[in-house]
Amino acid sequence: MARFDILTANDRDGEYPGSYYAAVATPLAPFAAAEGEIACDVCVIGGGFTGLSAALHMAEAGLDVVLLEAQRVGFGASGRNGGQVGTGQRLEQDALERMVGVERARALWGLAQEAVALTKDLAARHAPEAGFAPGVIHADHRARYVPETHDYVRKLREEYGFEAIRALDRDELRALVGSDAYHGGSLDMAAGHLDPLAYALGLARAAAAAGVRVFERSRVVRVVEGDPVRVETGRAVVRAGHVLWAANGYLGHAEKRVAARVMPINNFIVATEPLGDLARQLIAENHAVADSKFVINYFRLSPDGRMLFGGGESYGYRFPADIAAKARRPMVEIFPQLADAKIDYAWGGTLGITVNRMPHFARLAGNVLSASGYSGHGVAMATLGGKLMAEAVAGQAGRFDLMAEVPTPRFPGGTALRTPLLVLAMLWFSLRDRL
Known part of the structure; x- marks a missing residue:
């Protein structure tokens, strides 16, 4: 049996994926x-x-x-x-x-x-x-997480002298992110997106x-x-x-x-059609957002007003047949306003954890x-x-x-068993996110 080849399993050899980024890029020869x-x-x-x-x-x-x-x-x-x-x-x-x-x-x-x-x-x-834009919001999807986030903001400001970050209560976050899914969080203006x-x-x-x-x-x-x-x-x-x-x-x-210490996992992103005036109703100040779920949702606006939304679990190394559906589900949970938005691009990628x-x-x-x-x-x-x-x-x-010198332990079970063990862990954390 041939060994699974992560370099070619989900992509065409020598070609960029069909992402929004590839569509708007100035290509290199x-x-x-x-x-x-x-x-x-x-x-x-x-x-x-x-x-x-x-x-x-x-x-x-x-x-x-x-x-x-x-x-x-x-x-x-x-x-x-x-x-x-x-x-x-x-x-x-x-x-x-x-x-x-x-x-x-x-x-x-x-x-x-x-x-x-x-x-x-x-x-x-x-x-x-690449268009660097300042600001990343951490958005807590459970009210019980907000005090911990605010305590951490205080720690960074008082002990590390990091004044670019501030706490957000529910109303402040709701003014920045047009969703009822979040209860508070923080805004880091030293961070950003590109x-x-x-x-x-x-x-x-x-x-x-x-x-x-x-x-x-x-x-x-x-x-x-x-x-x-x-x-x-x-x-x-x-x-x-x-x-x-x-x-x-x-x-x-x-x-x-x-x-033995770095494991590949997949994640998925969609880009909607340009949203016009709706875009700034969803993210008022063009900040990026990442939420508190273990199976994280992360999103931002493109320069032409699309929602770029990343999320969705992956329990195998092959991408799903319908990437758009996988990432659309969590997107619509956060933004019901996008239920009818057309998805223009959907792509997956593999990162190392x-x-x-x-x-x-x-x-x-x-x-x-x-x-x-x-x-x-x-x-x-x-x-x-x-x-x-x-x-x-x-x-x-x-x-x-x-x-x-920072310790990075081996994955339990080595390369042979790490995938099924991760599947079990991801299923548990995914369930926890929903509770």
Whole structure:
């Protein structure tokens, strides 16, 4: 029986998915596939935010960089996600303080804030068409969650000096989000949202202009660690002083040590038809929104007034036959006003999650690094992850090591049993969300 291939199971080889982002993007001419014998200082595996950021930063530092992408740059989660650029780490500071202590938790907070600033800066310089807009709302779908959210806002303001966030009561949230589904929450004006594919393509243009040799449709089939590291595709052999794994949810079984701690799951997004005046009745100030459900709903408006809505559980690696129906159901639960709205685009994507939802940074060998497992919080953190790997290659590994020291446990049951165990967990959390 052939092994399931996550790179090709749900998509056409070498083609972007039929997303709203792909429909409005200014396309890049395809990069050639890697062929023959290639030598370089650093070989980056993966052309998403992590790999592109790493390649760009290293090329700007004068290194000879080769980037290998199995499909197209920005093909994976980097070009398909909800576009939310969140502050902080994936775990809240309370949980991080318990996990790694207050001092390290504060250092991780600082890295996360730098990640947002870096993303804003790179988008402004290299992808202004990505259209960064400020503001992310956390919306509590249960009244009992609101006091905890407000306590956390107070903690961030008083203990971390983070004044860009404020608490929202039910009336304030209802004025910003035209739904009766929520009871309060918070508004973070340091966070924001952008077009993720436009951002990825902008990073790719900048990397190529800085001298990165980008190769598409160049799937890595084997890595032999050593000095140099030997990286094999179907048509090329790359010999590199350093190798950076940046594959995230589309890693598959290519690197077993990472696959044991980073698991792929699917999520789905729809884009409605342009909504005209209704759009600002649904989201008054053009903020992005993410709610408190474990099986999270996240949504925002496009520049042309569409609702971009992400949600819906997935209990297998194949996308459902009707993605639009899967994401429409939670959308209409939140916004009954959209019951008759036409869905113009519907797409799925695969992201990488970890057991504790913190990214998995690892030094696999002295000259082989990996960063992935952003768990739905990857636009900013993956961008920074690439920069931290670039620093480590240059001999300044302290900040990379800070991330690598955060524990990321193996999934129970290994790669064979993690999927059925996750199905059970997701079913339970989905039921809890409805109670």
